[in-house]
Amino acid sequence: MSIITIATSKGGAGKTTIARLILGRLSQAGLRVATVDADFNHTLTDWVRTASKHAITVEHELDETRIVPLVESLHAAHDVVVIDTAGAATQATIFAIGCADVVLVPCQTSSADIVEAIKTMNLIKSASLMMKRDVTARVILTGYQPNTNISTHIESEIAKAKLPVMETKIHRLVAFQEMSFTGIVPTSGLAGLQCANFLDEIEALGGIPEAAKMAS
Ligand SMILES: Nc1ncnc2c1ncn2[C@@H]1O[C@H](COP(=O)(O)OP(=O)(O)OP(=O)(O)O)[C@@H](O)[C@H]1O
Ligand SMILES: [Mg+2]
Known part of the structure; x- marks a missing residue:
């Protein structure tokens, strides 16, 4: 089993959206x-519980002392566990980072997103x-708007801060x-392609x- 944690201390940066993409696509892949x-x-x-059309086990847990044991308990019956964190660096976020194989730090197009992405990368370090x-x-750059000054600026700030960034950019798409609310993760069009590249x-x-890779 592998563990993917999604974290940034910036609220509304796209953490839960990224979590849905990963969970939905991997569930679709079996x-x-x-x-x-x-x-x-x-x-x-x-x-x-209410919208998703994918087979996903979900556990809500805020107590930092229970995060790692809970993830361990999911080990036998699951291939991948995704941990979605709060929009502020909590103790639970630190344990979620500590037990992860991969941590993804979503960053949308605002200065606050960059400031918090840098802080979160320092926390991970x-x-x-x-x-x-x-x-x-x-x-992971998300809410990305190609050929705009703001996106060019965000990319240059990320480069200046020497943050490791994914090649795939998740665009701002409806x-x-x-x-x-549809509960379905896109598989076609630009959104579907970006999801596929992101998962690769x-x-x-x-x-x-x-x-799990061989089985999928
Ligand atoms: N790539 C995208 N394209 C369009 N809208 C997006 C994208 N990513 C996120 N959003 C929108 O931005 C808003 C915030 O996204 P999301 O809930 O995923 O952020 P979050 O980091 O989980 O927030 P919180 O810190 O409150 O948990 C939502 O309305 C979501 O639909
Ligand atoms: Mg969220």
Whole structure:
């Protein structure tokens, strides 16, 4: 089983949207997926229980002392666990980072998103040092608007801060917003293509276990 944590201390950066994409696509590919929702707003839990058309196990857990044991308990029956975190660095977020194989840090097109992405990458670095192991982490640009000054600016700020960033950019598309009530993750058009590229990159980073890859 592998663990993918989605974290940034910026609220509304696209964490839950990214979690839906990963869970929905992997579920469509036949993988057994679970999510731990560590956000007090329980947005992802509500989505899985009321909107999602995908087979996803969901657990809502805010207590930082229970995050790692809960993830462990999902180990036997699932290929991938995605941890969605709150829009502020909580103790639960630190444990979610600590147990992850891959951490994804969504960044939309605002200065606040960059400031919080930098802070979150520093938090991950610090957790890596504390645990004496490297935690693979990448910024994922989302809500991206190609050929605009704001997106060019965001990319240059990310480069200036030397943050490792995924090649795939998730554009600002209605298909990603609609997912919140249709419950279906896009498989066609530009949104579908971006999801596929995104998942390929996560796989290359080690976010999907070998055995599950062969089965999918
Ligand atoms: N790529 C995208 N294209 C269009 N809309 C998007 C995209 N990503 C996120 N959004 C929209 O931005 C809003 C915030 O996204 P989301 O809920 O995923 O952020 P979050 O980081 O989980 O927020 P919170 O910190 O409150 O948990 C939502 O309305 C969502 O539909
Ligand atoms: Mg959220």
